[in-house]
Amino acid sequence: MPALLETEDLRKHYQMGTSLVRALDGVSIAVQPGEFVGLLGTSGSGKSTLLNLIAGLDRPTSGALRIFDQDLSKMSSDELSVHRRRNVGIIFQSFNLVSTMSAAENVALAMMFAGVSRAERDGKASTLLETMGLGGRQQHRPRELSGGEQQRVAIARALSNDPHLLLADEPTGNLDSRTTRDIMALLKELNERDGKTIIMVTHDPSLAQQYAHRTITMLDGSVVAERTSAASEPAVDRT
Amino acid sequence: MTFRDTVGLALRNLGQAKLRTSLTTLGVSIGIASLAGMVSLGVGLQDQFVDRFTKSGMFDAITVLAGGDLPGPLAGGGRGRGGGPTPFGRRGGGRAAGAAATENSRDVNDAALAELAALPGIRTVYPNVRGAVEVKFRGASEFAQAVGIPMVIRGEGPFQSIPYGRFFTSDTEDACMLSLDYAKRMDAENPGSLIGQTLTLNYPIARRGDAGAPSGGMAMPGGIQMPGGLNVQRAELQCPIVGIVERETGPFAAGGGAAGLMLPLGKAKAMYEGSPQAAAALLRDPTRTSVTYPSAVVRVAKASSTQDVEEQIKKLGFQAFSLNDALQGAKRAFIILDIVLSLIGSIALAVSSLGIVNTMVMSILERTREIGIMKAIGGSDGDIRRIFLIEASAIGCFGGVSGVLLGWLVGRVINFGANVYIQQQGGTPGNLFSLPFWLIGGAIGFSIAVSLVAGSYPASRAAKLNPIEALRHD
Numbered sequence: 001m002p003a004l005l006e007t008e009d010l011r012k013h014y015q016m017g018t019s020l021v022r023a024l025d026g027v028s029i030a031v032q033p034g035e036f037v038g039l040l041g042t043s044g045s046g047k048s049t050l051l052n053l054i055a056g057l058d059r060p061t062s063g064a065l066r067i068f069d070q071d072l073s074k075m076s077s078d079e080l081s082v083h084r085r086r087n088v089g090i091i092f093q094s095f096n097l098v099s100t101m102s103a104a105e106n107v108a109l110a111m112m113f114a115g116v117s118r119a120e121r122d123g124k125a126s127t128l129l130e131t132m133g134l135g136g137r138q139q140h141r142p143r144e145l146s147g148g149e150q151q152r153v154a155i156a157r158a159l160s161n162d163p164h165l166l167l168a169d170e171p172t173g174n175l176d177s178r179t180t181r182d183i184m185a186l187l188k189e190l191n192e193r194d195g196k197t198i199i200m201v202t203h204d205p206s207l208a209q210q211y212a213h214r215t216i217t218m219l220d221g222s223v224v225a226e227r228t229s230a231a232s233e234p235a236v237d238r239t
Numbered sequence: 240m241t242f243r244d245t246v247g248l249a250l251r252n253l254g255q256a257k258l259r260t261s262l263t264t265l266g267v268s269i270g271i272a273s274l275a276g277m278v279s280l281g282v283g284l285q286d287q288f289v290d291r292f293t294k295s296g297m298f299d300a301i302t303v304l305a306g307g308d309l310p311g312p313l314a315g316g317g318r319g320r321g322g323g324p325t326p327f328g329r330r331g332g333g334r335a336a337g338a339a340a341t342e343n344s345r346d347v348n349d350a351a352l353a354e355l356a357a358l359p360g361i362r363t364v365y366p367n368v369r370g371a372v373e374v375k376f377r378g379a380s381e382f383a384q385a386v387g388i389p390m391v392i393r394g395e396g397p398f399q400s401i402p403y404g405r406f407f408t409s410d411t412e413d414a415c416m417l418s419l420d421y422a423k424r425m426d427a428e429n430p431g432s433l434i435g436q437t438l439t440l441n442y443p444i445a446r447r448g449d450a451g452a453p454s455g456g457m458a459m460p461g462g463i464q465m466p467g468g469l470n471v472q473r474a475e476l477q478c479p480i481v482g483i484v485e486r487e488t489g490p491f492a493a494g495g496g497a498a499g500l501m502l503p504l505g506k507a508k509a510m511y512e513g514s515p516q517a518a519a520a521l522l523r524d525p526t527r528t529s530v531t532y533p534s535a536v537v538r539v540a541k542a543s544s545t546q547d548v549e550e551q552i553k554k555l556g557f558q559a560f561s562l563n564d565a566l567q568g569a570k571r572a573f574i575i576l577d578i579v580l581s582l583i584g585s586i587a588l589a590v591s592s593l594g595i596v597n598t599m600v601m602s603i604l605e606r607t608r609e610i611g612i613m614k615a616i617g618g619s620d621g622d623i624r625r626i627f628l629i630e631a632s633a634i635g636c637f638g639g640v641s642g643v644l645l646g647w648l649v650g651r652v653i654n655f656g657a658n659v660y661i662q663q664q665g666g667t668p669g670n671l672f673s674l675p676f677w678l679i680g681g682a683i684g685f686s687i688a689v690s691l692v693a694g695s696y697p698a699s700r701a702a703k704l705n706p707i708e709a710l711r712h713d
Binding site for chain 2: 052055057058077078081082084085086090092096097098099100109110112113114115118157161
C-alpha cells in the first residue's frame with residue numbers, strides 16, 4: 001500500500017540571531033492511510049515544526065515531503081493554500097477560533113475559502129456541530145463556550161472540507177483530564193469510524209500510547225524512536 | 240473563495256470596528272467633500288460664465304471687419320448708451336477714410352456681404368448698423384445708441400426670451416425694442432406699460448443738392464450746408480415700442496457693441512445710408528459705389544465650423560474674429576482654475592488616505608491571529624489581500640458617497656450666503672457650485688481608487704504574513 005505521507009531527509013533550518021537552529025535535521029518517516037500516529041518529544045524537539053511542514057504552513061529547507069504523491073516542497077504558496085483546504089484539517093492546542101464569529105460561522109469559514117455555496121456550508125456546519133454534540137450552541141461565540149466545546153468546534157471546522165488527514169497539535173493541552181478523554185475519544189472515533197488518518201503532536205507519552213497506533217519520538221530535530229503502541233492496528237488494515 | 244463571500248467578510252470585518260471604520264470614512268468624506276466642492280465651484284463658475292456668455296452671444300457668429308482694421312470686440316461701434324450726439328455711421332465713415340489709404344483693404348459693403356454669403360457653410364450674413372439718435376419721450380429728450388437687429392436672430396441669444404412685448408414682425412417695420420435697463424429709466428415702476436407707446440426719434444439725413452429725402456423718415460425744413468454740396472437735415476420717425484429684452488444687445492450679440500435701443504435692420508440701414516457720414520465717405524472716395532458698413536456678422540450653419548469659415552474670410556482679405564475664440568481662451572483659463580482648485584481640494588483627501596493606511600495597518604495588527612487562522616484553514620494570500628482591498632474600497636465608497644453629499648450640502652450653504660450678498664450688491668444670483676453627474680461619479684470613483692491605493696500596502700502586508708508567526712500572535 002502506498003504511503004499517504006512520506007518524508008525523505010526532511011530538514012528545516014532557520015537563523016535565530018547569530019546561531020543556526022536545526023529544527024528538523026534529516027527526518028524520514030512514512031504514514032499509511034488510516035493510521036493514528038502520535039508524534040512525541042519535548043519542546044524544541046521539532047515535532048511541531050514537522051507538523052507545520054505537513055500542514056503546508058511552512059516550507060522545508062531541503063528534503064522531500066510527499067502527500068498523495070505531491071511534493072509540498074515544490075509547491076507555490078497558492079498550491080499550499082489549496083493543500084491546506086483540501087488535504088488537511090488542523091486542530092490546535094489553543095483552538096484558534098475567530099473570536100468574533102459564532103461556532104457555525106467558524107466552521108463555515110473554512111468552507112467559504114473552499115468556494116462552497118452559502119446554503120451548502122450553512123447546512124454542513126450545522127450537521128457537523130450536531131455530530132460534535134453542539135447542536136444547541138451553534139450561534140454562540142467562542143468565549144461563551146467551554147474549552148472542550150471550543151475544541152469540538154475546531155474539530156468540526158477541521159472536518160468541514162472532508163480532508164483525509166487530520167493534524168492535531170497538542171489538541172488537549174489546554175483541557176482538563178475529563179475533557180481530554182472526551183476529545184481523544186472523539187479523535188479515536190474519527191479515525192476508526194470515518195477512516196481519517198491522524199497525526200497528533202503531544203508531549204504526553206501515555207496519551208500517545210493509549211490512543212495512537214504508532215508513536216514517533218523526536219529529539220533535537222531527529223527521530224529517535226518509532227514503536228507500535230498498545231492501541232490496536234490501523235483502522236483500514238483491520239477492515 | 241467567491242467574490243460575494245469576500246465582500247461579505249470584508250463588510251463584516253468593518254462592522255466589527257464600527258467607531259474606527261466610521262471615523263476613517265468620515266475622514267475620507269471630508270477629503271472628497273473638499274475635492275468635490277472645489278471642482279464643483281470651478282465647474283459652477285465656468286457654467287455661470289459660459290451661460291452668460293452664451294445667453295449674450297452666438298457661437299456661430301463671426302464678426303467681419305474691413306481688411307487692415309484692428310479686430311476687437313469694440314471695433315465697429317461705440318459703447319455705452321446715449322453715447323453723445325454721434326450720428327449713424329460715425330465709425331464707418333471714419334474708418335472708410337482710413338481704409339481707403341490701405342492697399343489690400345476690403346470694404347464691408349453690400350457686394351462684400353454677397354461674397355461672404357456665397358462662402359460654403361454660411362447661414363446668413365448681415366451688416367452691423369448703428370448710431371446715435373435723439374429720443375423724445377413724454378416731453379424729455381436724450382441721445383441714445385441705436386442698433387439694427389436683423390430678423391434672422393429672432394429667438395436667438397438675448398432674444399430667446401422677451402419679457403415684455405414681441406420681436407419685430409418685419410424688417411422695415413416702424414418699431415423699436417428696448418433693453419430692460421433702458422426701459423426702466425423711462426418707467427422704473429412698470430416698464431411693461433411702455434409697450435405700445437411711441438418714441439419720437441430724430442436723426443440727421445444728408446441730401447445732395449435738391450434730391451429727394453431718403454426713405455425712413457420725413458425731412459424737416461431748413462438744415463445745414465456741408466462741404467461737397469451736402470445739405471444735412473433733421474429727420475423724424477414715430478416709433479412704437481413693441482418689445483423689451485433683458486439685456487442691452489446688438490447684432491454682435493457679444494456684449495460688445497450693445498445698445499439699449501433696437502430697430503429692425505432694414506429701417507436702421509435706410510437711416511444709415513442717408514446719414515451725412517455715409518454720404519461723405521462716398522464722396523471722398525470716387526471708387527466707392529455703395530455704402531460701407533463698420534462691420535458685418537457672418538453666421539455659420541454649424542457652430543463647429545466657425546474656425547474654418549473664419550480662416551476663409553481672412554483669406555478674402557477681411558479681418559475676422561468670433562466669440563468662439565474668446566470662449567476657447569476662457570475655457571483654457573478655467574481648466575487651469577479647475578486644476579488649482581482640485582489640487583487644493585486634494586490636500587484633505589491626501590490626509591484622509593493616510594488615515595486609511597493607518598486604520599488598515601492597525602486593523603491588521605489587531606487581526607494578525609485571525610489572518611493566521613484564515614490562512615491555516617485554507618485562505619490563500621490572494622484571498623487575504625482581496626479581503627483587505629475590499630475593506631479599503633468599501634471605506635472609499637462610503638466616504639465618497641457621503642463626501643459628495645457633504646460637499647453638495649456645504650456648497651448649497653455657501654451658495655445661499657453668497658447669493659444673499661450678491662443680491663444685496665445688486666447682482667443676479669446664480670449657482671456658484673455645479674454638481675454634474677460626471678463629477679458625482681468621478682468623485683466616488685476617485686475616492687474608491689485612492690482608497691485602493693492607500694489599502695494596497697496594508698493588504699499586501701496582510702497577505703504576506705507568515706501563518707505560523709501570525710498564529711503565535713496574541
